[in-house]
Amino acid sequence: MPDSADADWQAAAALKDARRRAMYELIREAERPLTRDEVAAATGVARNGVGFHLDALVDAGLLAVDYARPPGRGGPGAGRPSKRYSATDSAVEVAVPVRRYVELSRRLAEAVTRARSDDVELQLMRSAHDDGAEMGRSARPANRRPATVDTLLDLLRSLGYRPLPADDDGTVRLRDCPFHEVSRAVPELVCPANLMYLQGVAEGIGADGDVRAVLDEAGAGCCVSLHVAN
Secondary structure, eight states: OOHHHHHHHHHHHHTOSHHHHHHHHHHHHOSSOEEHHHHHHHHOOOHHHHHHHHHHHHHTTSEEEEEEOOTTOOSTTSOOOEEEEEEOSOOOOOOSSOOOHHHHHHHHHHHHHHHTOHHHHHHHHHHHHHHHHHHHHHTSOTTOOOOOHHHHHHHHHHTTOOBOOOOTTSEEEBSOOTTHHHHHHOHHHHHHHHHHHHHHHHHHHTOTTTEEEEEOTTOSSSSEEEEEOO
């Protein structure tokens, strides 16, 4: 079995424990690295037990470690720097037998880009928009009223985007991208398709009057951000 598959199995095994998964999700959702004490306080697990679980997640490649003193504390007498944990970009895919869909997607995207066919790219954008609209319609409230922004964000979380809290100007950045591996290889094709997909989702669920998807080079992990109307 390839080394990458071994890493995926190790990561999946590390996440089998429910408490460990909760710690991992807590750190992924945090906007800064967390210490062992902070994770213990948030989860109610004893500090020693937290350290065991966090170290297992580090060994699996799901968390990274650094050391820093609390803000405002430095110099002699400040104590030792605290060990802090943050989430890595690692994604876990496990299948038996092994499947390599990301690799195929990347090759197909690269082929479309090399072909430089406006018609093919246009069809891709239309397909992405239509798929997003269908996904949005499937999650539309049963009463058929337009969905709220929160309903849209809940749907995006279920699709793997992880929206961050809105900025002061109403911009919602997306920390994760479900197409991350392919977009890194062919951003000029995948990012516009992702934009069209998210526009379709907003339209399909009925929130496009309140939310507008835009390309965002300074995004938090995804190339698209959402502008929420005040």
